[in-house]
Amino acid sequence: MxxxxxxxxxxxxxxxxxxxxxxxxxxxxxxxxxxxxxxxxxxxxxxxxxxxxxxxxxxxxxxxxxxxxxxxxxxxxxxxxxxxxxxSGQRGTLRIGMECHPCYQWLLKVVNPYLKTWPDVDVDVKQKFQFGGLGALFGYEIDVLVTPDPLLRPGIRYIPVFDYEQVLVVNEQSPLAAAEYIAPEMLMDKTLITYPVEQSRLDIYTSFLTPAKCSPRKHKRIETTDIMLQMVAADRGVAALPKWLAKEYEEKLPIVSVRLGITGIHKNIHLGVRETDLNIDYLSAFITLADSLSEHSKTGAE
Missing domain, CATH: 1.10.10.10 (Winged helix-like DNA-binding domain superfamily/Winged helix DNA-binding domain)
Structure with a gap:
């Protein structure tokens, strides 16, 4: 009535x-x-x-x-x-899925200015996807997938937003610290510390050790970056990490980073999104901001 x-x-x-x-x-x-x-x-x-x-x-x-x-x-x-x-894409929740552990540290540098620019948009970060984020993207569980290893599929667009070099992090007193670069056989008597990810998805194996038919003496998996690098600082092993992340920890721990191979291992962080969502303002703004911030920090990542 x-x-x-x-x-x-x-x-x-x-x-x-x-x-x-x-x-x-x-x-x-x-x-x-x-x-x-x-x-x-x-x-x-x-x-x-x-x-x-x-x-x-x-x-x-x-x-x-x-x-x-x-x-x-x-x-x-x-x-x-x-x-x-x-x-109009001015309000909502941007759900981000993470496929790599160190990417989270990079993401924090993007989220803070993004939240200030888009006060009516919330950000929800899901870290449970260990290389399983593509299904979540197709299933609308997330809106953006942060990954260094894009799997090309119809309907998904990957935008490279940050390039970096994968390096070996060692104790500063280790003989490896003085090397110009690391050869695969130099790790055969070392303990390699990685995130808890299957070996077939670790660059240190797929792009470095496996092609040379080499393996470390021991492979140890640790969940957090802080503990991983504390172990390296205590000379309990070596770790492969993005150079930009290693440099941040070098300022507070007795560790150094060394190039892997003569030319190094070079990677990109990609943002995967559904092509149908590219016209959402707050999502496209996140991609633009991530790319622009990365441009300013590439000098530190090289």
Whole structure:
């Protein structure tokens, strides 16, 4: 019975002081406005206002509906504004899936300025995807996949946003620290520390050790970067990490990074997104920001 248009009329009549002014504000004819309210009064069985000359007075029922209008209409208007922002890509939750452990450290450098630029967009980071994020992207569990190893599939676009070099991190007193570069056979008597990822997805194996038919003496898996590099600092092993990340820890731990092979192992962090989502403003803005911040930091990553 009571419709939003009735509440809007009551609010405008109260604001403007007359039916004519309220009709103009609502882009209605005065007759249409009056007809709508008469029909409401018939349905309610009670008048909502009374006239005394040119003056209009709300009845008790009218005042009740006016208070309802003042509570409800702003909520409708706020919800509509929110929906418009969702539709235009100005508001939402950006769900990011991580396929590599050190990528999280890079992501933190992007998220902080992004949240300041997009105050109406939340960011949710999911780190459970150890090279299983593509299915989550197809399944709409996430909106962006951060990965150094893109798997090309129809409907998915990968944007390279940050290039880096994979290096070997060693104790600064280790004989390896003085080497110009590391050859695969130099690791055959070492303990190699990596993240808990299957060997076939580790660059130190696929791009360095396996092609040379070499293996480390021992392979140890550690979840966190901090503990991994504490182990290296204690000369309990060596680790392969992005150079930019290793450089950050070199400032506080007795470790150094050495190139892997004569030419090094060079990688890119990619952002994988569904092609149908590329027109979402807050998502495309995240990609643009990630790329621009990476351009400023490439000197430290080389």
């Amino acid at each position: 009571i419709e939003r248009s009735h509440l809007a009329i009551l609010r405008e009549v109260h604001r403007r002081g007359s039916l004519t002014a309220a009709a103009d504000a609502l882009y209605l004819s005065q007759s249409a406005l009056s007809h709508s309210m008469k029909k409401l009064e018939q349905q309610l069985g009670t008048p909502v206002w009374s006239k005394s000359g040119r003056n209009l007075h709300f009845t008790q029922a009218g005042n009740y509906l006016l208070r309802l209008a003042e509570r409800v209409l702003p909520q409708f208007e706020h919800a509509e504004a929110q929906m418009q922002q969702f539709a």
